[in-house]
Amino acid sequence: MSLDLQLQSLDEQGYVLLPAVLEPLRIALLRCAIDDLQPIHWDYQGLLEHYKCVFNRDPLWLPFLDLPAPIALAEAALGADCHVIGQTAWRSHPGYPGMALHLDHLPMQLPDWLSERGDFVQPAQILTAQLYLSDIDQDIGPTWIVPGSHRAGRPPLPGEDQWQGRQALPVLCQAGDALVFRSDVWHSGGANNSQARVRDMLQVHYGRRMVAQKFSPYLNWRFNPQVLEAATPRQRRLLGEHAETEYD
């Protein structure tokens, strides 16, 4: 799909699926890397393992900040000076119950009269690229997404699973595919009902330059010198090395 069509899909549907952004060797590398992760600060383990800012733990995570197709889309949608606001590794185990439909960030709530027209779209401020490291079928727990729901300009109400007649859809795909979605589209992660399969995923969260990076533990944040040493100029920009602006 051309970049123009990807941008059109983000604008109209709120998401786009990019096939085969990772090859099997890199998928295997990332799954082994998740095996070794230990929780820091707000990370947690259990039926769902969730590890934030993994780029800072080892240089091996760096190349996944700027994979060719997702970074081309992020820069086209958010500006050539966009940056990474987080990178999160997930592992859900059989028995994980999933989560309700939600949005991640709504830049501005729309008044009802404008939301109901369905033809007004705010410029995207944050995109998440969700790199699947497991094949995603109904059992393992697909991501569910309500096409076009970013145009609602509000979060879903409890139990609301459609917007303007369009129902939540499961994103069924292969390990190595990436789902890129806006922070204001309604989405959820499904329950892992498989017998014995873990569902592994790596998210990269991109924001416009003026969207603050979410590098917890914030006041105690320190960049890992080995990571900075290994980063390319583009990766350093994504980590926050920007040209000076009025506010710098």
Ligand SMILES: O=C(O)CCC(=O)C(=O)O
């Ligand atoms: O697990 C998923 O596919 C969805 C994750 C999610 O809902 C989120 O990051 O906000």
